[in-house]
Structure formats: structure tokens, C-alpha cells
Amino acid sequence: MADALTHAATMVGRSVRLSSRNPDAVITALALPVLLMLVFVYLFGGAIDTGGGYGRYVDYVAPGVLVLCAGFGAGTTAMSVADDMKGAVIDRFRSLDVGGTAVLAGHVAASVVRNLAATVLVFGVAFAVGFRPEAGVGGWLASAGLLLAVITAISWVAAAFGLLADSPEAAGGFTFFLAFLPYPSSAFVPVDSMPGWLHGFAEHQPLTPVIESLRGLLLGRPVGGSPWEALAWCAGLTAVSVAAAAALFRRRTS
Amino acid sequence: MPQPARPAVEAAGLTKAYGRTTVLDGVGLSVAPGTVFALLGPNGAGKTTTVRILATLLRADAGGARVAGFDVAAERSRVRRAISLTGQYAALDEQQTGAENLRMVARLSGLSRPAARRRAAELLERFALAGDAADRRVGTYSGGMRRRLDLAAGLVGDPSVIFLDEPTTGLDPRSRQAVWDEVRRLADAGVTVFLTTQYLEEADRLADRIALLDGGKLVAEGTAAELKQQVSAERLDLTLVSPEAYEEVAHALGHLTVRRDPATRTLGVTTDGRAAHIRDLLDAVDPDRTLIERFALHSATLDDVFLKVTRDG
């Protein structure tokens, strides 16, 4: 048990350090969030009418950009997992009796750290361009918890894809759809404005309750049951991905 | 009277196939504790596969093995705690420094943070990587430095059995010598070293016992001296007068030939070194005494053994 904890802690330290030295990971975690926020607010924002009494587009779009960043971050995570699996380094870890859980926990923890940095930046830029949330302490705490749950879920999904892919390039490809998933949701434009055939998917996909909840919580509006729905999605996705990742790791290393 | 020590590595009937390709076909071997064992074989012989099975990273389809007294299939964790593996390709993080890599391995081996720091410093010193190199990222290291760091990483946990998969492939003579010195030092300290190599010279110099692996089968096993005896002690090199003569004699000798060098028109055959045998042999292939320009007698090398057993087998 003590062993497993030391292993996990050591692997977390390793993955965080490797991330901080991987230019791709740093750009995705630090530059991309800033750029995306500015692109949405200044390039698209002027043309988008979200209706429903959102004064500024930034108030509407901030949660969507947060989730979009997590989607992009998934690519980094999947690639770093795939990179480990193809290299000789995984043999060394296994010969040191380090379990798959510790290796993957390292990657997921580093992913969460990168995404939290991205989140802070998105909020920073959003404030700078006029985002004025009206959440109280409870709303902020709930938002933070929900964000953490989403980021964790997406990170585990990415880790599982990294194990499924047989090369880092393929892993990057697999996670492409995670970076795309926020678009057909209420992240950037209201679902009503989309073609009819897309409504079903856009309203029921996992990111919609997440984004609706974040938006509501931050702007101090009623959110109904959507935070619970969002949490259920996150918990479900995390559980499935953790199990899938464990099984894939075993398959890859036997 | 001391008890005869149990083998440090013992395997029987190891078999592994990928699809229809049989990669290992009933490999059995035994390595006494504190000795150096070399598994010698060409590309694709199955060396890495054997090592990975013995190091618990791969399961054999059939057969079994015990390492440091533990079963590699049923007692993986105990085997892992007793061994270390330095694989064919460097298992290092390019984006971490040498010191960071070693400290990480030390922590994973169960050392406390201060102990890990000390152990890393000690090993960096021992492998001539202290100072500036220690704090440089491994991505900037030369091939020799990487290999040394990789070896050092294998020694962090004080293993009693060390597996080295082609530890010197691709190294220049000086780095190779450094690795050889280190292997000897380990053996002197009582560690069992199981190494694989494609170089006969390396096996000859380092190993107490050598096994020849070819096409997934062990084709010979013994000390270097025993193996050389298998082919007979001497090799007779015949230099022919012309390329035509070379072809003719090569044909006449057939599978007796253990060495061919068309560039110098030289053919090597094994002999026990007796004058009568050499005279008969020369008369038999060159009755008119016109084809052979000169001959020379050498002690057989492991190369000769290898060529002979792989050709006959």
C-alpha cells in the first residue's frame, strides 16, 4: 500500500515535470486558452446573438471555452500515454513492479494540472474582456467542483484512448472528436439556432448539462437539476474510462 | 559442506509464438548464482523474448522459469523485487535530466527521498556522469552516456540478478570497454548477470557460460572453451591461387567450411591440428598441388563454433 502510494506520487511528479518541458503541452495549456477566448469573444462574438438576455457574449461563451480547452488538452494526455506505451520506459516501470494504475494516475494528474492552469487563464482573460459573473461563494465552489469533475472525466477518457492507439499520432487522432464535441452543444450558440436534426444530439450529449450548469452557476441563474445530470455523466464516463484503461493496460502488457 | 546453491535463473521448455511464427521453441537453461551468462544469437534469434519472459514482462505459452528462486509467472512481484532489467533500447525519459531519471527509479525502488538523492549521486559518479552531465536532459546525451545511465538505472535497487539485453550494441570501443568493466565488477560483487549479445568476442570475454540461440532454439551451451572444443580446437585457413581455385575448393570442402572470404580467396576448415589430418586434407582437396597458395593454422574462435552449429543444426 505504501509502495503503491509512493509509486503513484512519483509517477505524478514525473508526468507533471515532463508536461512542463513539453512545448506542445505548454502551448496547449497556456497559449491556446487565451487565443480561443479572444477568438470567440472578438471574432465570432459580434456576429452571434445568443438571445435570452445575455448582455455580453463573453458571459455566454466562457463555460464553453473552458470545456473546449479541456477537449484540446485531452490530445496531449492521450499522446503522452501512447508515447509511454510504445517506448522501452514502460518495461522499466513494470520491471520495478509499478502498476498500470500508478502510471496512468500520473498522466491523469498531470492532465488535471494542465487543465486547471488553462482554466485559470480562461477566467483571467474573460474578466479582462468584461466577464462579470454573479455567483456567490456557493456558486463558485459548485462551478469549481463541476469543472474538476469534467476535467478528470475527459482526462481518463483521453488516457484510455492513449492505450487504445498503437502510436502517439493515432492517439492524437482518436481524441480529435473530444476537441470537437463542444461545438454541437450549447457551448457557443444556442441549440435552437442549429438545424433540427442536430437538436436531439446537442441537447442530450454530456457536455450540454455541464455547460448549462456552469453558465447558470456562474451567472447566478437557476440551474434546476442540470448540475446533477452533469455530475452523473462525469462519474459515469470516469468509471467506464478507468475500467477500460485498466483492461487495456493489462492487454497491452501481457 | 556448503549446499550447492540453487540456480539464480532456471528455465525449462520456454515456448512462445506470435500467430503462426514460433519465436522460442523449448528453451531451457540454468545459471549459477554469481556467474555471468551470455545468450548469444543473431538478429531475431529470440534473445529479447527470452529476457522479457525471464524478467516477468512477457508470459511464455509453455514451459516455465524460476528467477532468484521465484516462479516468473506465479510470483511476479517477488521476482521483480530481486532483479533488474536494462533492455535493448534505453528506457529513459529524454526530457528529464540524468539525475532526475535516477532519483525517480530510486523512489520507485522504495528508497526514501534523501536515500534516493544519495543513491543517484553515487551512481552518477560511478558511471562518469557526475557534474554537468547529471543536470542535463537525457535528450542531449550521446549514445554511450545514455547506455551508461540506463545501466546505472538498472543498479539502483541492488538487484541480485541483472538482465542486460545487448548492453554494448552500437557503442564505440571505449564505451564498450566501460560496460565490460562494469559487468565484471558486478560479477565480482556476487551479482548474477544474464546478458544477451550478438558479439562472440563479448561472450568469450565476459561470460562464465554461453548459450547459442538460433531461430528460437538453443543450439549449443557451455563454457567458451567447451564450445570451442565442440568444433575441434584449430582452424586451418587455406588461401587459394585464383578465384576459380577458390570456387573449386569451396565446392570440394562443402559444409566443412567454417569461414569464407572471397576477397582474400581464403577458406577456413576445422581440424584437430594433427599433421596427418592436415596433410590428408590438403591432398584430398588439392591432389595436384596447384590450387592452394599457402595455409595457416589458428585456434578456433567462437565465430567458428557459431557458424558450425547453426549450419549443422
Ligand SMILES: Nc1ncnc2c1ncn2[C@@H]1O[C@H](COP(=O)(O)OP(=O)(O)OP(=O)(O)O)[C@@H](O)[C@H]1O
Ligand atoms: N510482438 C511481436 N509480434 C510478432 N513478432 C514478434 C513480436 N516480438 C518479437 N517478434 C519476432 O520474434 C522474433 C524474435 O524476436 P526477438 O526480439 O526476441 O529477437 P532478438 O534475438 O532479440 O533480435 P535482435 O538481435 O534483433 O534484438 C523476431 O522474428 C521478431 O520479429
Ligand SMILES: [Mg+2]
Ligand atoms: Mg533483441
